[in-house]
Amino acid sequence: MSTTITLKEIAAHNETMTDSEMVQRIRSLDISAQDKGLLRALMEAKTEIGGVMVRIGKKLLDICFSALNILMEHFPATMAGLLLGALLGLVFSSIPVLGWLLGPMLGPILVLGVGTMGLLKDLGGLALVQHRLVRV
Incomplete structure (x- = not known):
């Protein structure tokens, strides 16, 4: 049984999580409290691009969680x-x-x-x- 992943499916899975959903997802991980703290710190990482503040850490975690969901599903x-x-x-x-x-x-x-x-x-x-x- 082979499945083809389309760009539409990836885009559908790549919905941005809210902060509370992201924190809940991090809390539900079976890792140490120190690692959870590091993920929370990464989630808060920000940078300025073209005069706009971008939450790059949150976006990176969101992409990682979405990729894991896609891989586990397919x-x-x-x-x-x-x-x-x-x-x-x-x-x-x-x-x-x-x-x-x-x-x-x-x-x-x-x-x-x-x-x-x-x-x-x-x-x-x-x-x-x-x-x-x-x-x-």
Whole structure:
């Protein structure tokens, strides 16, 4: 099952959150209080462009949250594979000596490998992907 993401869908997901919605989204994240504080500080970052004050941090977080929503909606197995690969790499890296030596190399390989397996599941299998690429 393959899905094509159109620009209209991305624009539909890229609606600007209100401050209270953004704060609630940050509070709901399963991260440390210190990291939540950093995200709140990033949300408050502003810059002046052409004489107009722009809340660049809020826009950046809004784009990131929208991108995650789109990816989770259209490619759930890929996102699960990337997360599982990262967790496996982290677990392997925590093994004394062997993990310290091979962890930095094996971690990215696991993320790429398991994420690719999820992508193939999302796209409907390798044969279907080859058929679409080659258009045989």
